[in-house]
Amino acid sequence: MRITFICDVFYPSSESTSQLFAELLNRLAADGLHCHVIANRLPNLRQRLATASPLDPKITVRRVGIPMLGRSSLLLRAARYLAFASGASMHLLLTRADRLWGGTNPPFTPILLAAVAALRRKPFDIIIHDVYPDGLVAVGFLREGSLVTRGWRWLNGWAYRRANRVVVLGRDMAALMQRRYRVRDSQLVMFPNWSPFDQATPLPLTASSLAQRLDLTKRFVVQYSGNMGLWHDIETLVRAAKLLSADERIHFLMIGEGRRRNAAQQLALDLGITNMTWQDFQNRDALSDSLACSSVALISQRAGLEGVAVPCKLYGILASGRAIVAAVPAESEVAKVVGEEHCGVVVSPSDPLAVAEAIRRLADDDSLTAGMGACSFAAYGEKYSLAAAAARFWRTWGTWGTCHDDR
Structure with missing residues (x-):
């Protein structure tokens, strides 16, 4: 069984999507899957590979495009995407595969994949990480009804509609794909994200080497770990930290990168915040340890983005066994999971006072925080582990012949 998977970032990148798929494909390769990945070139690739755990030999990677540090410039990002598109198209036309897979990063990948699949008469599946251009419209980058948006x-x-399967990460995303793009029920596959690591028991804060290094083992650590991009309201978390600055128990740990990080750091500086530490993305081998450097975990999603994306940080948090404070839309997949699993508190996006009050409540009630953390870990073990994701893959794609082909 051989698939070709086209994606923007892949091993050994420390970005969350890269970590998720590297771990899952490793697990599937151990069960016999052969996967050829077409990914963007990474800067400093040799140095990254030197410190990364190796992939299974049944996973091969072809790098195309041009490596670039940072993505803050839209012009540079467009150049990077165009270079990737040209290189990926040529390789897709030539590579041997039973099936083609592609995500939505870069955003034009579904269109590219559909065109190549039509030329090669190959079945293909699309994994919806983010819904474009809907997300860009929601945050004001594109205008609803404009020629670009409609086209x-x-x-x-x-x-x-040409894909065999359209894989969605949440119920809110499934509803959006049906409503906006007329995707059929027979095409939709609900495949929630999973934790990029497995562990038998949650690691306590005091055992985290990151907590020891940052001298946080005796603090109530409120952690945000992940991308700080367009879909996230990092400034609200900074303002919540300011509201809690008089409480010496509480310290915020912000881990990650993205186009909204610099503005949030500048806001923290302007507000004179001293109860907040910033760290870059952690390597996948250190992810379990870094997520353990927390008492409570934060998730942020801006209003109006339900269905556009499902923050994958949720699933690593569940595996770490931590209570969650989710500043997300009420109808989002994250809000549904947190409510169903009783593993945290959901508050309105862009409400720093609500975030601060939820954190203070958890800091004041050890048993409540521990109980929510236990519910997180139970949900991970039952539904969102790597093993659960691998089993879900084989149930869905174990036999190519079960795929509909009524295009």
């Missing part, structure tokens, strides 16, 4: 949606709809 992009038409092309996406054409690609989605």
Whole structure:
């Protein structure tokens, strides 16, 4: 069984999507899957590979495009995407595969994949990480009803409806794909994200080497770990930290990178915040330890983005066995999971006072925080582990012949 998977970032990148798929494909390769990955070139690739755990030999990686540090410039990002598209297209036309897979990063991948699959007469599946251009419209980067928005949606709809399967990460995303793009029930596959690591028991804060290094083992650590991009309201978390600055028990740990990080750090500096530490992305081998450097974990998603994306940080948090404070839309997948699993508190996005009050409540009630953390870990073990994701893959794709082909 051989698939070709096209994606923007992949091993040994420390970005969350890269970590998730590297671990899952390793697990699937151990069960016999052969996967050829077409990914963007990474800067400092040799240094990264030297410190990364090796992939299974049944996973091969072809790097195309041009490596670039940072993505803050839209012009540079566009150049990077175009270089990737040209290189990936040529390779997709030539590589041997039983099936083609692609995500939505870069955003044009579904259209590219549909065109190549039509030329090669190969079945293909699309994994929806983020829904474009809908997310860009929601945050004000594109105008609803503009020629670009309408054209992009038409092309996406054409690609989605040609796919054998359209994989969605949440119930809110499934509803959006059906409503906006007329994706059929028979195409949709609900495949929630998973934890990028497995562990038998949660690691306590005091055992985290990161907590020891940062001298946080005796603090109530409120951690945000993950991308700080367009979909996230990092400034609200900074303002919540300011509201809690008089409580010496509480310390905020912000781990990650993204286009909204610099502005949030500048806001923290302007507000004179001293109860907050910033760290870069952690390597996947250190992810379990870094997530353990927390008493409570934060998730942020801006209003209006339900269905556009499902923050994958949720699933690593569940595996770490931590209570969650989720500043997310009430109808989002994260809000549904947190409510169903009784593993945290959901508050409105862009409400620093609500975030601060939820954190203070958990800091004041050890038994409540511990109980929510136990519920997190139970949900991980039952539904969101690597083993659960691998089993879900084989149930869905174990036999290619079960895929519909009524395009």
